Amino acid sequence: MRPFLIAPSILSADFARLGEDVDAVLKAGADVVHFDVMDNHYVPNLTIGPMVCQALRDYGVTADIDVHLMVKPVDRIIPDFAKAGATIITFHPEASEHVDRSLQLIKESGCKAGLVFNPGTPLHYLDHVMDKLDVILLMSVNPGFGGQSFIPSTLDKLRQVRKLINDSGFDIRLEVDGGVKVDNIAEIAAAGADMFVAGSAIFSQPDYKTVIDEMRSELASTES
Ligand SMILES: O=C(CO)[C@H](O)[C@H](O)COP(=O)(O)O
Numbered sequence: 001m002r003p004f005l006i007a008p009s010i011l012s013a014d015f016a017r018l019g020e021d022v023d024a025v026l027k028a029g030a031d032v033v034h035f036d037v038m039d040n041h042y043v044p045n046l047t048i049g050p051m052v053c054q055a056l057r058d059y060g061v062t063a064d065i066d067v068h069l070m071v072k073p074v075d076r077i078i079p080d081f082a083k084a085g086a087t088i089i090t091f092h093p094e095a096s097e098h099v100d101r102s103l104q105l106i107k108e109s110g111c112k113a114g115l116v117f118n119p120g121t122p123l124h125y126l127d128h129v130m131d132k133l134d135v136i137l138l139m140s141v142n143p144g145f146g147g148q149s150f151i152p153s154t155l156d157k158l159r160q161v162r163k164l165i166n167d168s169g170f171d172i173r174l175e176v177d178g179g180v181k182v183d184n185i186a187e188i189a190a191a192g193a194d195m196f197v198a199g200s201a202i203f204s205q206p207d208y209k210t211v212i213d214e215m216r217s218e219l220a221s222t223e224s
């Protein structure tokens, strides 16, 4: 398996001083910035758009930005995020009228593409598009808010998707998002995830490095 990636969700960062907070979490050892986009339509919350992504790039953030679109419709906003500096763009397949077209649009915009599955979303959306995916993101909470508890049935779904990825032979990251913490990250990795979004678990702590180091040492324990 490829190296584990830790992706703090900036949903739980300090929006009043976002650039500094993102810098701090990257200096503390985070790999990727997870950027949650909510539209008060597909999900019952409203967050940030391409201008904020661009502002982070202008501030000097060079790390990969993983844009998690919780919006409907999907396609209209993809080119704007690509122009604003997104590295990865993922969307929920049931929010797109044409899943293959949305994936193509992301790729043509120069970004990596992924599909996101809510706890109740069936995996059949993966049929016929595995070759177009760089990331599969399994939500371990229902989308819309940070600080929720990890839904245990995600572990089985992770094992299923890990097998699908391995059997496919494609180079696809398996990302998990929602309720990831120091005390469950090893179990989640053992189920097959290799990219871990964590918002409240990191940003609620005074010292981001301590939490990230603890997560890495839990992850290392799964490799022995
Ligand atoms: O997509 C999301 C919510 O829809 C967030 O990325 C997720 O909830 C992360 O927050 P936490 O780690 O606090 O659960």
Ligand SMILES: [Fe+2]
Residues within 6 Å of the ligand: 009, 034, 035, 036, 068, 177, 197
């Ligand atoms: Fe997210």
